[in-house]
Amino acid sequence: MNQEFRLFNTLHGKVEPLTLIERDHLRFYSCGPTVYSYAHIGNFRSFLTADLILRTARELGWKTTYVTNITDVGHLTNDDTMDASGEDRMARALRSTEGTRFANVWDLARYYSDALQADWHQLNLLPPDVQPRATEHIREQIQVIEQLLDQGIAYTTSSGVYFSVSKFPEYGKLSGNKAAHALEHAVRDVVVDPEKQDPRDFALWKKDENHLMQWYSPWGWGFPGWHIECSVMAQAYLGDQIDVHAGGEDLIFPHHECEIAQAEALTGVPFARHWVHTRFLQVEGQKMAKRTGNFFTVRDLVQDRGVTPLAVRLALISGQYRKPFNFTFSTLKDSERHIGRLNQAYSIALEAKNQGKEGLGHIQDDVQEKLQMILRALLDDLNTPLAIAHALDGVRTILKYKDVVGMQAYEFMEGVSRILGIVDPTPKEAENAPLSQLNLSRSIGQVPPNNGLDAAEIDELIKKRSVARQSRDFSTADQIRDQLLEMNIELKDGADGTTWELKSNI
RNA sequence: GGUGACGUGGCCGAGUGGCUAGGCAGAGGCCUGCAAAGCCUUGUACGGCGGUUCGAAUCCGUCCGUCACCUCCA
Known part of the structure; x- marks a missing residue:
């Protein structure tokens, strides 16, 4: 080896x-x-x-x-x-x-x-x-x-x-x-x-x-x-x-x-x-400088624009460290999606582990192999783009076979978290919990500033919308959805109820 | 002037001689009240010109282009 x-x-x-x-x-x-x-x-x-x-x-x-x-x-x-x-x-x-x-x-x-x-x-x-x-x-x-x-x-x-x-x-x-x-x-x-x-x-x-x-x-x-x-x-x-x-x-x-x-x-x-x-990074194709308006601190992105911190991390390591690297908001947006998928896969894997699922053999071999490939990519002069590609490959496998994955899926996600640090080790369960499990005392800190709503009010609106949907009053339902979307809160209707997540304003 | 790096499809970005990278965007489909998410299918490529080779994005030469650093800077 x-x-x-x-x-x-x-x-x-x-x-x-x-x-x-x-x-x-x-x-x-x-x-x-x-x-x-x-x-x-x-x-x-x-x-x-x-x-x-x-x-x-x-x-x-x-x-x-x-x-x-x-x-x-x-x-x-x-x-x-x-x-x-x-x-x-x-x-x-x-x-x-x-x-x-x-x-x-x-x-x-x-x-x-x-x-x-x-x-x-x-x-x-x-x-x-x-x-x-x-x-x-x-x-x-x-x-x-x-x-x-x-x-x-x-x-x-x-x-x-x-x-x-x-x-x-x-x-x-x-x-x-x-x-x-x-x-x-x-x-x-x-x-x-x-x-x-x-x-x-x-x-x-x-x-x-x-x-x-x-x-x-x-x-x-x-x-x-x-x-x-x-x-x-x-x-x-x-x-x-x-x-x-x-x-x-x-x-x-x-x-x-x-x-x-x-x-x-x-x-x-x-x-x-x-x-x-x-190597120095560039931002939107230019050298980062305050005078050109493309100068960003972590807090500019996270606190002011609501970008998930791990998305910033992922975006910054999406290019190999000694290659010219152009940091763009497009990359950042992609990274946010990827972090979402990683967290989703992590939840599925965690659930599988908690239920003590065995998982199908070939899937287990597949993610184990992918984890090795991630490490091998990093051992080769920190080839992060390749490592991330393998990580996302594994994520896709887990999402695709979400009902039949087992313990190894969890080990894979733990490995990705350990090696690349791009999985939130403490997922905010409330954000992805089914409506029936929504916790009304969810932290107000997660709500972006200046939207005039606290978490409890968001829950109220979601419940109102659920009632409207059940009575097939879709115009009211859509109106509530649009209202929340304007405040960067995106709703998703799943089989187990409605969930919401914050969207950054980038 | 000196030192070094880099040029892959609409965009980002893997791939050091023959074997699907991956993602985003685009197109079609499944699912959905409609969306979103997820899943399935899918097109487009290797800066130019020479050379080596049965075969080059991949090796060699050359030209063009881009970028960085040279006692402020991660």
Whole structure:
């Protein structure tokens, strides 16, 4: 049985089997966001790649140690500014319209990292084992900078401490950006610190007594450079060598390149074996940006537009992580339907299991085979489109043979839930319950805002309509159906009565 | 200028030499008071041009096109 987990490794430019330092134990670090605003769906595409790596590894029976950081200290918008007066993103966020409600940058960071956790949970991302914050590891960062200085790999100027790239000949091995002249070309528009010894050198520490977030260091008051936090925290929790390091494609250079330099210059051993990068998504064919109006956070879609969170998850993983991906509302709509079918199949499977049904043999073999195919697709460089196709295939089988499926159908759906995370593990039974079982105290929170109705009133209307239908007064019945539809509530008449579900307004 | 990725039917998106991907939309049917959902059936394809081969979407070359990154960014 071939259970190799193959992933594209940016370091070598090809798909390679994951080899672990410690047998059956994955040490995994994934770069998290800077919490200066709500994380957007692009951020989450990247986190979802990490989530799928984690789920796949666990499915193989591996032990996993998953660390993903929260960057809660701003980086300079311009690393090379002479006097470090370039405003950082946290400070800029505080000054913005939205930021005025926060007393200071610390409150702002706390607020947005709490929001991140909430969105993380909504999209059914597995919790990390450790979620370290940069501000809680300043001491360790200072210690590493001191070691780099001691070994002559870093040097100080009047404005800060810099890593000396010339002391690490392998610099550029990840991104291919080896030529100094290319880097000079890249910084052409930037004010260069005249004390820097090499244009490639990057900041480890910035001296600044006026910065909103500052700490005392051997070099006076200031704050750490951006790159040092991740390598330090990764090493603190996972050791000098880790198996997989992941992040967005933009992090390849300079962030990850610099992490490698900082870590390996000191330890002399490879920092991460496998580098995994998620491609940026586009939205409706364009780069996502606030100015083009195609910028979306999870809450924009879920809270404001009523999209099922799992549909957002499914839409975001419907393309393979390193292929160009265009996020569209059409995809999102498809995903909502698919989530509905998945949940429907799950209910059927759960019922079959509760009744202890045996199920027909060939159907059982079929879904068991499909579950293996899902795992195999993910083992092949996280081929999520193929995995999802197999999952939907299985769903179709279950829906088609809903009266004769058994225990294995349940195991299949549990597997899909475990591996892909696209099945609601706690289905809202009320939403799909027959009329006779409708619970009048259903949560009002499920009703979209501004429709002027609470759940009890909806039930009343449904009952009124049922009475009208029984007396064959179809014009009244249809009128009620239309009325509810206007409030994004769609009715379905089944054999066991009428059910309703919320429709998003996308 | 440098680095890298990608081009499959109306749309999204699998498929690394011969064997049905899947979904959405479209068409027809079953079911339904009518819908919706579900089920059944169904058409359309591999950017252009060369080459290798018995045979190429799949390998090679070349051209065209699209996109991303290059110390703000997941």
